[in-house]
Structures are given as structure tokens and as C-alpha cells.
Amino acid sequence: MNNIPYPTTIIHIAFFFIILAITSCSVDTECRQQINVVVGVQLQGDSLRLNADSSAYDTVSFTQIRGLSVHGLEHDSLLADGLTSISTLQLPLKKKADTTAFVLSLAGIEDTLLIAYTRELSYVSLACGCAVLSTIDTLDFTTHFIDSVELINTAVTTVKENHLKLYFHLPQ
Amino acid sequence: MMAQLSNIGQNMGQGSGQQKVVEEEPDTTPLWQGMNVKLDLGNTVYTLATTRAKRQQYEIALNCNLKNKFYPTIELGYGLSHDIVGGGNYDGQGGFLKLGVDLNPLRKGRNKYYALLAGIRIGLGLQQFSLTDVTLNDDYWEPGGTTMNFPATFRADCWGEICFGLQIQVVGPLTMGWYGRIHFLFTGSTGTHQPYYVPGYGGVDAGNFSFNYYIGYRIDWPEKKAGKKPDNELPDAQPTELQN
Numbered sequence: 001m002n003n004i005p006y007p008t009t010i011i012h013i014a015f016f017f018i019i020l021a022i023t024s025c026s027v028d029t030e031c032r033q034q035i036n037v038v039v040g041v042q043l044q045g046d047s048l049r050l051n052a053d054s055s056a057y058d059t060v061s062f063t064q065i066r067g068l069s070v071h072g073l074e075h076d077s078l079l080a081d082g083l084t085s086i087s088t089l090q091l092p093l094k095k096k097a098d099t100t101a102f103v104l105s106l107a108g109i110e111d112t113l114l115i116a117y118t119r120e121l122s123y124v125s126l127a128c129g130c131a132v133l134s135t136i137d138t139l140d141f142t143t144h145f146i147d148s149v150e151l152i153n154t155a156v157t158t159v160k161e162n163h164l165k166l167y168f169h170l171p172q
Numbered sequence: 173m174m175a176q177l178s179n180i181g182q183n184m185g186q187g188s189g190q191q192k193v194v195e196e197e198p199d200t201t202p203l204w205q206g207m208n209v210k211l212d213l214g215n216t217v218y219t220l221a222t223t224r225a226k227r228q229q230y231e232i233a234l235n236c237n238l239k240n241k242f243y244p245t246i247e248l249g250y251g252l253s254h255d256i257v258g259g260g261n262y263d264g265q266g267g268f269l270k271l272g273v274d275l276n277p278l279r280k281g282r283n284k285y286y287a288l289l290a291g292i293r294i295g296l297g298l299q300q301f302s303l304t305d306v307t308l309n310d311d312y313w314e315p316g317g318t319t320m321n322f323p324a325t326f327r328a329d330c331w332g333e334i335c336f337g338l339q340i341q342v343v344g345p346l347t348m349g350w351y352g353r354i355h356f357l358f359t360g361s362t363g364t365h366q367p368y369y370v371p372g373y374g375g376v377d378a379g380n381f382s383f384n385y386y387i388g389y390r391i392d393w394p395e396k397k398a399g400k401k402p403d404n405e406l407p408d409a410q411p412t413e414l415q416n
Contacts, residue, residue: 123365129308
């Protein structure tokens with residue numbers, strides 16, 4: 001009997017491997033990765049408010065704003081509808097152009113923000129497809145209610161983070 | 173020396189009645205115990221059935237039996253993949269080579285027909301693959317997205333395997349066996365775009381376990397001289413124990 005190495009054990013081990021093989025060979029065809037690439041904009045504003053005691057105007061800073069609507073230039077779909085208070089914006093860049101412009105509206109006044117960038121195609125996976133990563137080169141904007149724009153992070157990747165800090169002053 | 177050990181053993185046994193000295197017989201098994209050519213049926217049938225032939229893999233293996241203990245192994249094969257996934261289409265095909273060695277941990281009943289095998293492999297897969305209609309989602313500016321193609325790319329991938337298996341005699345020189353493999357891809361995300369499938373390794377996004385079922389043919393080459401069979405070798409006929 002020594003010449004046969006434990007036939008029942010062989011069957012059990014084989015069965016174990018077959019079960020493992022059947023249960024472990026499924027192909028993952030669903031995209032589970034973050035592939036959205038957007039420019040994160042942090043909003044920071046100030047306004048002048050009349051101080052009742054001193055009859056002078058005080059500067060009040062705030063990081064949330066209500067009534068700001070945003071859409072892409074020559075594009076109707078809204079990125080922010082102005083109905084809720086927001087503290088950040090997520091601006092998607094065009095994947096087939098090197099510049100993207102956005103129109104910001106507040107109390108009937110419009111400003112335009114232009115972002116110029118260089119693009120890099122990044123293959124994520126067959127399930128997810130590709131993402132376009134960008135590096136912000138320059139910023140340009142009108143200054144009706146936008147005071148200034150600070151570039152705090154040039155690399156726009158699939159990681160959600162803030163890239164711009166937008167300072168503005170509310171019209172009185 | 174062996175007689176001395178035996179005497180010592182007898183003396184110790186008489187003195188205490190508990191301790192024993194086990195004599196280890198010298199391994200007289202000749203180094204060369206033949207070869208085994210194997211054709212993988214399990215993985216081939218499994219991939220054909222589960223992928224509707226969109227993936228195919230064919231593999232042959234050759235192992236040499238050294239002292240019924242060590243089994244240097246070479247495995248050669250061909251694989252192809254035509255996968256259509258949500259993010260694009262993948263077309264790749266190529267060959268693979270695996271080199272490694274198995275160890276038979278069995279002590280009792282060790283012979284050249286039966287083996288419990290545990291071993292390692294290093295694998296190399298070469299393929300040409302292309303990615304077509306890969307999605308580039310741009311929900312805001314271009315709803316519905318757009319697609320792009322990557323040109324055909326030559327790619328070499330390397331991986332390691334830990335494998336466990338069995339090899340038994342069916343009848344005469346025919347053998348069969350199983351292998352369960354755990355593999356680890358060493359070449360991950362190199363290059364601008366990565367393969368979805370690696371010949372010999374399988375799907376990159378799939379689990380890292382695979383299974384082979386082999387039918388083999390044992391080759392006793394070169395032929396042994398008549399009347400010089402090792403002590404622990406079975407006759408070529410079916411062993412009587414198998415019939416019980």
C-alpha cells in the first residue's frame with residue numbers, strides 16, 4: 001500500500017483545487033476606480049457691511065456663497081445653479097482642448113475664468129477607459145466681482161483636491 | 173558504521189526499554205528516473221468554456237524526474253484574448269515560457285509514477301496587444317464620451333508562481349495530474365497602457381489563482397539495462413494495489 005500515496009487524499013485535494021479555481025477566476029469588468037478629473041476651486045469672499053454702532057463699513061469674510069451660478073462658456077448646462085450655498089466648485093476641463101472657459105454669475109453680474117493647461121492621456125484600465133490628466137499653466141479672468149485667483153495646485157488628476165482659490169467681493 | 177549504530181540501538185533498547193535509534197537507509201535510487209510530457213487539458217477546456225473561446229490557452233509541459241524527489245520543469249504555451257469590456261476592446265496573443273522545479277515531499281512509497289508536488293515557477297509571457305474603442309468619458313463637454321485606439325504594442329511580462337500538484341499513473345506510461353497555482357505579476361503598471369491579459373498568467377484583473385489538469389506520457393529515455401531496476405520502482409503494469 002505504500003506505493004500508492006493516499007488515494008482518498010488525492011481526491012480531496014483535487015476537489016479543493018477545482019472549487020478554488022471555479023470560484024476565483026471571475027473577471028472583473030466593472031470600473032471601480034475614480035476617473036473623473038476636475039479642477040477644484042475653493043471660494044473665499046468678502047463684503048462691506050454697515051456697522052450700526054459706528055456708522056462705518058466693516059469687511060466681512062465668508063467661505064460660503066449663495067446665488068453663484070457657473071456654466072461652461074458656450075455651454076448651457078449648469079455646474080452650479082445658485083440655489084444653494086456652496087464653498088467649492090468642481091470645474092471639468094475639456095479633454096480635447098488646451099483651454100477651457102467658465103462663466104460665473106452673481107446677482108446679474110458675470111465674470112469669465114479661463115484656464116490654460118497641458119494634457120496627458122492616462123490609461124486607467126480596460127474597464128474604466130482613459131482619463132486625461134492636466135497641468136494648469138495660466139489663468140485669466142475678468143474682475144467684475146472676482147478679486148483675484150490663486151493657483152495652489154497645478155496638477156489636476158483623479159484625486160479630488162483644490163487647485164484654485166477664488167477671491168471675490170460681493171456687489172453691494 | 174551501520175553495524176555499530178545497530179549495536180548501539182540494541183544496547184540502548186535493552187538498557188532503557190524506551191529509546192530507539194532509527195536507521196536511515198541510504199537512498200539508492202538512480203538520479204535519472206525518466207521524463208514526463210504533459211498536455212494541459214483543464215485550463216484549456218475551462219477557458220474555452222467560461223469565455224466562449226474569447227480566451228484560449230494551450231500548454232505543454234515537460235518535467236524530468238530526478239531520484240523521484242526533484243522535478244525540474246519547463247512549460248510552454250500559447251494564449252490569446254479577445255475581451256470586450258465596458259471601457260474598450262482588448263486583442264492580444266502570444267507565447268509563454270515557465271521554468272521551475274517541483275519537490276516531492278513524500279517519503280514513504282516514493283516512486284516515479286506517483287508524486288505529490290510542490291514547487292515554484294518563473295514565467296515569461298510575450299505578446300502583441302492592442303486596445304481599441306477605449307472610452308474617454310467627458311460627461312459635461314461631450315456627453316456620451318468619445319473613444320480612442322492604442323496602436324498594437326509588444327509587451328513582455330514576468331511573474332512568479334507557487335504551485336501544488338499531483339502526478340499519478342493512469343495505465344502504462346499514461347499519467348495525469350493536477351496543479352493549483354498562486355501567481356504574482358512582477359511587471360505591473362509599466363508603460364502608457366497595460367495589458368488586460370497575459371499569456372500563461374491569465375487576466376490581470378482576475379484572481380491570482382489558476383488550475384491545470386494534465387494528461388501525461390512518461391518517457392523512460394534512455395532505456396535502462398535489463399535486470400537493473402531500482403528497489404522502489406513499480407513494474408510497468410498497473411500496480412496491484414490500485415485494483416483493490
